[in-house]
Amino acid sequence: MGSSINLDAIGIRLSGEDVHLQRSAVCDLLDDKTIRFPGAQPVSFARRHLAELRHVDYFMCEKTDGVRCLLFLTQIFIDGEGVEAQFLIDRKNDYYYVPRDALHLPRLEGLETFHTGTLLDGELVRQTFRNGQQERLAYLIFDCLAIDGENVTSRPFDKRLARIEALITKPYQNFAKQFPQDVAAQPFQLEMKKMEFPYGMEMMFRDRIPNLPHGNDGLIFTCKGTAYKTGTDEHILKWKPPQENTVDFRLLLGAFPSVEDEEDGVVREDYDAMPEMELYVNYGDRRGEGYKSYGPLKVTEAEWSAMKKLNQQLDGRIIECYKDPATGGWRPKVEKDGAPRFRDDKKDANHITVVESVQESIDDAVTEQDLVREAMNIREAFKGREKARKEEERRRMEAERVRQEERKRRASEVRNGMDDGPTYAD
Numbered sequence: 001m002g003s004s005i006n007l008d009a010i011g012i013r014l015s016g017e018d019v020h021l022q023r024s025a026v027c028d029l030l031d032d033k034t035i036r037f038p039g040a041q042p043v044s045f046a047r048r049h050l051a052e053l054r055h056v057d058y059f060m061c062e063k064t065d066g067v068r069c070l071l072f073l074t075q076i077f078i079d080g081e082g083v084e085a086q087f088l089i090d091r092k093n094d095y096y097y098v099p100r101d102a103l104h105l106p107r108l109e110g111l112e113t114f115h116t117g118t119l120l121d122g123e124l125v126r127q128t129f130r131n132g133q134q135e136r137l138a139y140l141i142f143d144c145l146a147i148d149g150e151n152v153t154s155r156p157f158d159k160r161l162a163r164i165e166a167l168i169t170k171p172y173q174n175f176a177k178q179f180p181q182d183v184a185a186q187p188f189q190l191e192m193k194k195m196e197f198p199y200g201m202e203m204m205f206r207d208r209i210p211n212l213p214h215g216n217d218g219l220i221f222t223c224k225g226t227a228y229k230t231g232t233d234e235h236i237l238k239w240k241p242p243q244e245n246t247v248d249f250r251l252l253l254g255a256f257p258s259v260e261d262e263e264d265g266v267v268r269e270d271y272d273a274m275p276e277m278e279l280y281v282n283y284g285d286r287r288g289e290g291y292k293s294y295g296p297l298k299v300t301e302a303e304w305s306a307m308k309k310l311n312q313q314l315d316g317r318i319i320e321c322y323k324d325p326a327t328g329g330w331r332p333k334v335e336k337d338g339a340p341r342f343r344d345d346k347k348d349a350n351h352i353t354v355v356e357s358v359q360e361s362i363d364d365a366v367t368e369q370d371l372v373r374e375a376m377n378i379r380e381a382f383k384g385r386e387k388a389r390k391e392e393e394r395r396r397m398e399a400e401r402v403r404q405e406e407r408k409r410r411a412s413e414v415r416n417g418m419d420d421g422p423t424y425a426d
Helices: 014-032 048-055 157-178 182-186 201-211 299-308 350-363 370-421
Strands: 040-044 058-064 067-078 081-089 093-097 118-129 134-147 189-192 216-223 231-239 245-252 258-260 267-269 277-282 291-296 317-325 331-332
Touching: 014 067, 014 093, 014 134, 014 189, 040 350, 058 157, 058 231, 067 134, 067 231, 093 182, 134 157, 134 216, 157 189, 182 258, 189 350, 201 216, 201 370, 245 350, 267 331, 291 331
Parallel strands: 040 231, 134 189
Antiparallel strands: 058 216, 067 081, 067 118, 081 093, 118 134, 216 231, 245 277, 245 317, 258 267, 277 291, 317 331
């Protein structure tokens, strides 16, 4: 689903000084000295995370099968005038400039105003309605890093969500009601992803996910009270059905089978035949190493035929794979056309820590039924904390009321003492 969206068809990819300027602006906005993709990355859900959901407050939403990207709202100067500008930022940290006047996000102050210094986190997804007759692109917002020049990464998740609702989506919805044709002509629509309480799994599986207008491959749980963290965040949990737990490897083609030419007898490689395929994982800086082999990729003849029909370079690309439960070997996740899913939106394969996390989820898989069974325990714990917070607030307010009454009593005593004291005449 996500790989069918081409950001080059939406915006103009920046290069050279242009992209450096925008990357530096984002770094300044976030007070980050490292130029990198600033988005947070979840960890794979494992059985131990069931206890986490019982003990800590989380929000839950569906995991959209789209293209993860940030949306940077800023301004550029043309003939000395600041004009509205938006950039999509993919996981390669490439910036795509949305053409001028193609998209408008007004501020509360008025329809002609626009946001600057705003960085949203979300998913670009293709949605289909009315039995496939209507299709559109939508950007589903699920977090933010900065709004109108204010870095909000240190604020808890629920407070960030409130900011998005009040300052981003409501003004946009009002604009859409007044100018529906203008919004329909934009390259994509904006929506805020709906958050649920973490114990609503049965509702999600029964009602929400089957009726989504876009692809879905699981659930996301985000801690209610934590700050936004660039890079891997242990407080964002990515649950996928066991068969959807995948790893993004780098694919390297090995030797092709050799065949003897019938005419001259020379042995040559047969480039139509399926070669050896090896999957490599990214070790990054953790062990002072780069990429290392993780194992072979098992591909069927039909999948190899589909790969050849792509007429594209295959060697060195990022490919999404799952572990075959029957054989224990790695297999490619395939698209509707039968070709493996290449993750050209990613610059690097998954880091070994991510691979190990996914491997843990595979080895100790939490099923849909496991989540539904645990929902009542999560709910009871969640409600218990909620009740405790309300009781603590009641006590605090009562203590404040007593303090106010005590201050009033003392003030009254002072006034009465002044009124009733002796008077002195000349």
